[in-house]
Amino acid sequence: MRILVCKDYDEMSKKAAQVILSQITLKPNSVLGLATGSTPIGMYKNLVEMYESGVVDFSDVITFNLDEYHKLPITSTQSYHYFMQENLFNHININPKNVHIPNGMTDNIDEECETYENAIKDAGGIDIQVLGIGRNAHIGFNEPTVSFEKGTHLVDLTPSTIEANARFFESIENVPKKAITMGTGSIFKARKIMMLAYGEGKADAVYNTVHGKITPEIPASILQFHGDIVLILDKEAASKL
Numbered sequence: 001m002r003i004l005v006c007k008d009y010d011e012m013s014k015k016a017a018q019v020i021l022s023q024i025t026l027k028p029n030s031v032l033g034l035a036t037g038s039t040p041i042g043m044y045k046n047l048v049e050m051y052e053s054g055v056v057d058f059s060d061v062i063t064f065n066l067d068e069y070h071k072l073p074i075t076s077t078q079s080y081h082y083f084m085q086e087n088l089f090n091h092i093n094i095n096p097k098n099v100h101i102p103n104g105m106t107d108n109i110d111e112e113c114e115t116y117e118n119a120i121k122d123a124g125g126i127d128i129q130v131l132g133i134g135r136n137a138h139i140g141f142n143e144p145t146v147s148f149e150k151g152t153h154l155v156d157l158t159p160s161t162i163e164a165n166a167r168f169f170e171s172i173e174n175v176p177k178k179a180i181t182m183g184t185g186s187i188f189k190a191r192k193i194m195m196l197a198y199g200e201g202k203a204d205a206v207y208n209t210v211h212g213k214i215t216p217e218i219p220a221s222i223l224q225f226h227g228d229i230v231l232i233l234d235k236e237a238a239s240k241l
């Protein structure tokens with residue numbers, strides 16, 4: 001695991017965008033695994049700026065998002081579809097056909113999950129997966145549990161995740177209780193992983209990711225086994241390492 005500690009969130013976001021820029025420069029049809037949450041917003045902002053100044057071209061890039069809430073219409077401002085349009089896709093020259101986000105509105109979960117996994121496979125697998133981390137060390141929406149989930153699946157969100165994400169909704173009752181997420185296995189298959197974390201609230205999760213026992217109770221701990229992973233942290237998130 002490579003660990004890069006930055007002086008603040010801005011520096012973290014710039015470094016993360018540079019990693020994506022190098023990836024796309026080396027392979028213009030890169031397959032990017034993308035994440036939502038407040039953490040990658042700065043990285044997306046930097047990528048949009050890079051696009052506007054002509055240093056990056058997204059026309060051949062393919063993307064797969066980690067997750068989406070269950071039964072939250074994509075027009076909802078809290079949906080991850082909406083988030084991605086607002087923070088990245090509306091501002092760059094990505095081909096909408098190359099964008100993939102799980103369909104949380106589906107009535108056939110099994111089919112949706114299988115189709116999603118097959119689409120990742122057909123694209124040749126993920127070149128670089130961007131990850132944030134939950135306060136309980138969840139990745140995507142893989143919550144602490146008794147076994148690592150291989151593929152894309154429907155998950156019950158834990159009370160702590162519902163509470164953490166309530167800040168984006170009108171009230172905690174409006175937070176969906178389930179989500180469709182790529183599995184820990186699907187994430188782990190990415191050729192490179194870049195995890196971002198900032199703030200003191202993530203310090204325990206980061207410590208457990210790097211030094212914790214490898215167990216599905218700490219979903220991110222499995223990343224210790226990955227051969228090509230970089231953690232980009234601010235000082236606070238790195239404070240317990």
Ligand code: GLP
Nearest residue numbers: 036037038039132133134140141
């Ligand atoms: C959600 C997302 C995760 C994200 C996490 C942390 O639960 N499903 O992918 O990493 O939130 O979010 P934040 O970056 O806002 O702390």
